[in-house]
Amino acid sequence: MSVVAAEVSKWAVKGVSFELPPGSVTALVGANGSGKTTLLNVLAGHLPAESGHTSIAGRVAYVPQHKPMYKGFKVKDVLEFGRRMNTVWRGDLADAWLKRYKVPRRLQIGDLSGGQRTHVTLALALGARPDVLLLDEPLSELDPLARRKVMSSLLTEVSDNGMTLLYSTHVVAEIGGVADRLLLMHNGKLLVDGETDDLLEEHVLYTGPHASTPPVEGNVVLAKHGEAQSSFLVRSGGERVDEPWTARYVTLEELVVAHLERAV
Ligand SMILES: Nc1ncnc2c1ncn2[C@@H]1O[C@H](COP(=O)(O)OP(=O)(O)OP(=O)(O)O)[C@@H](O)[C@H]1O
Numbered sequence: 001m002s003v004v005a006a007e008v009s010k011w012a013v014k015g016v017s018f019e020l021p022p023g024s025v026t027a028l029v030g031a032n033g034s035g036k037t038t039l040l041n042v043l044a045g046h047l048p049a050e051s052g053h054t055s056i057a058g059r060v061a062y063v064p065q066h067k068p069m070y071k072g073f074k075v076k077d078v079l080e081f082g083r084r085m086n087t088v089w090r091g092d093l094a095d096a097w098l099k100r101y102k103v104p105r106r107l108q109i110g111d112l113s114g115g116q117r118t119h120v121t122l123a124l125a126l127g128a129r130p131d132v133l134l135l136d137e138p139l140s141e142l143d144p145l146a147r148r149k150v151m152s153s154l155l156t157e158v159s160d161n162g163m164t165l166l167y168s169t170h171v172v173a174e175i176g177g178v179a180d181r182l183l184l185m186h187n188g189k190l191l192v193d194g195e196t197d198d199l200l201e202e203h204v205l206y207t208g209p210h211a212s213t214p215p216v217e218g219n220v221v222l223a224k225h226g227e228a229q230s231s232f233l234v235r236s237g238g239e240r241v242d243e244p245w246t247a248r249y250v251t252l253e254e255l256v257v258a259h260l261e262r263a264v
Contacts, residue, residue, distance in 0.1 A: 003164045004132060006043060007052040012188040013038045015052065020132075020164055020181065022057075025155065027175045028168040029256055030185030036168040037065055039185070040136050043166070058131025059088065065136040065168075067121045071110030075103060075120055079127070086128045093157075094127030100153070114141030122150075126157055133158065135167035147171070151178055172253045184256055186263040196252060203255050204238050207231040208245035215241045222258040233258045 002019035009015050013035040020026055028036050041047040043054055044062035069078055075098065083089045098105065101119040109117060118141050125133060138154075139147040155178065158165045166183075169175065175182065175196070182199060184192035192199065203221065206214050207229065214220060214232035221233040233250065241247050250258070 003057045004043070004055070004166065006039075006054040008039055008042050008049050008054060009051045010038050010042050010047060010049050011035075013042070014188045016185070016188070016190050017052075018183060018190065018193050020166060022164055023159070023162060024181050025158060025165045025179050026167070026181035026183055027172075027179035028166060028183045028185065029170070029172055029175070030168075031260065034185040035188040036185055037136055038188075040064075040134050040166070040168060044134050056132050059128065060132045060134060061125040061128045061130035062134040063121045063125050063136065063138055065140075067117050069109045069117065069120065071108065073109050074105070075107055075109065075112070076105040078109065078120055078124060079105070082124045082127050088129045090127050090129050093129070094123040097123040097126055097153075097157075101150075115143075115146060118142060118150075122154070129161065130163060132164045132166070135165070137168050137170065139169070139171075147174065172256045173251075176252050182252070182256075184259055186260060191259050191263055192256075199255060200249060200252065201238070202235050203233060203250050203258075204247050205231060205233050205250050205254070206241060206245055206247050208241070215245045221255075222262050 001021065003022040004020040007015065007017040016039055030036050042049045044060060079091060079094055082094060083091055098119060103116045103119045139150055142150060179196055182192060182194060182196050183190060206216065208215060210225060210228055211230045214234050216234055216239045218234040218236040221235055224231045
């Protein structure tokens with residue numbers, strides 16, 4: 001069963017097709033210009049697809065990358081706007097989020113820091129009690145420590161309220177322990193779509209003497225050769241290897257970088 005199903009072609013995005021199960025947390029990753037924002041805009045209904053279809057079960061909230069809000073509005077006006085624009089509105093959830101992050105309700109949006117504006121948009125999105133939450137680089141204006149804390153609070157909200165989360169990010173190192181699914185885009189196409197745990201189990205890095213092929217069967221994601229040594233990142237690997245070959249699992253960051261290196 002899926003809560004989001006999409007097959008999207010729009011501008012640089014060419015036939016990207018995927019499904020998200022309910023309650024999943026998916027990181028959407030890819031280089032600048034790979035099509036993440038376009039895809040999210042189509043899913044959110046902000047852009048019409050050129051071809052394909054999208055289907056989302058339930059209410060959707062979308063926080064775009066540039067967090068558009070009227071600079072002259074006070075924070076409390078934005079919340080009032082949220083109350084009036086949403087048929088389901090949980091002002092208490094929005095208020096609690098702003099209180100937790102000490103965002104003053106009387107200040108105008110134009111007088112807030114980038115991080116505080118992030119919190120206003122997240123409070124607005126959470127107050128709308130969506131079934132599916134789409135976030136485009138939501139934490140890019142927060143410092144690394146704040147990002148960690150905010151992502152942890154977001155995950156609590158998402159799981160407490162049974163939401164499905166799809167968020168784009170450039171910080172691959174911070175996906176581990178957060179996202180249970182990964183969508184990796186390159187040049188408007190999906191390079192990788194899968195559960196992070198499965199992906200981590202399927203990819204094994206073999207290092208050994210200089211060789212033209214790896215010591216195991218499988219799909220070679222990336223091969224690197226030095227003068228005396230070769231290494232192969234193999235998908236569906238995992239078999240034991242004899243010395244002098246060694247095998248190890250890779251991090252999500254290594255996995256993403258390897259797929260991107262192969263694609264360019
Ligand atoms: N109006 C448009 N018409 C045609 N192509 C467009 C239009 N707007 C954006 N694009 C192209 O779509 C491509 C994907 O851009 P998009 O913003 O979706 O990428 P992104 O992965 O979100 O990038 P970033 O990580 O930099 O935010 C880019 O090459 C961009 O030039």
